[in-house]
Amino acid sequence: MFFIADLHVHSRFSRATSKNLNLEALYQWARIKGINVVGTGDFTHPQWFKEIQEKLEPDGSGFFKMKNPPREPGLPGAKVSDTTVRFCLSSEISSIYKYGDKVRKNHNLIFAPDLETVSEINARLSQIGNLTADGRPILGLPSRDLLEIITECSERSYLIPAHVWTPWFSTLGSKGGYDSVDECFRDLSHLIFALETGLSSDPAMNWHWSALDRFALISNSDAHSAQKLGREATLFDTEMSYDAMFHALKSRDGFLGTYEFFPQEGKYHLDGHRKCGVSLNPSQTNYRSSGSPMFPQKKKLRVAITGWSLLYRN
Ligand SMILES: [Zn+2]
Ligand SMILES: [Zn+2]
Incomplete structure (x- = not known):
């Protein structure tokens, strides 16, 4: 089936996000905008993870549904679609660390198939840094080592480098990044199968660089308020399940492409x-x-x- 996913989202526990950013609001705006799969964002934050456990339940596909979905869109006059909305357990980690005489600042999205895996990832990461200060925690953990940890917690956990061209905070950024994905993830780079391009970037531009050919290029909203949901999104035609979605990204079979923001309006264009x-x-x-x-x-x-x-x- 055709479905739309927005896999990079934040909660109100991340810095500079809306106070109203809760699961109900994400659900309502996903319904209004017709988005089928929404990242939970911020699962490393203890309070947000508690809310995820209280308000969501597994639907048997590796995604999660709301136990008590709000009926009204919370926006007078808004037309609610009949979209089935599911959540995908996701989080973003800000890694700031030194590698090769240079300070690296990389943002990475991480995904987990079930709550037990999230608990395990959180237990491991809490030994490295403070997960409570920010929904998008800052850790002195190299991207490569983050990938190793989440893969050790579950082989169905995945890492996708976030907004890879952002100058200061990304895998390929000119200020805090590397010149290639392989340089960043070294012996584990074969585990990277997708990259998020970011709002200022245009897939057509990325297609010019053959080193990116092996990656599925995805786009998400990086929403800091629920209204911003879906300003970019990733499109699939496959079974709506966690494994099928990631299989589509790995194989490109069932991965259709993205909905894009006008790159000219992006902060870094x-x-x-x-x-x-x-x-x-x-x-x-x-x-x-x-x-x-x-x-x-x-x-x-x-x-x-x-x-x-x-x-x-x-
Ligand atoms: Zn980021
Ligand atoms: Zn983000």
């Missing part, structure tokens, strides 16, 4: 520096970085290399 009053679109970056005298205040300019500019520069 353009290069530039606000204080210097510089804003460059990709073709300008390409032209000016080749040494044009028109480059304004060249010394002060800090160019955030996004996916777009990197590919245009090649």
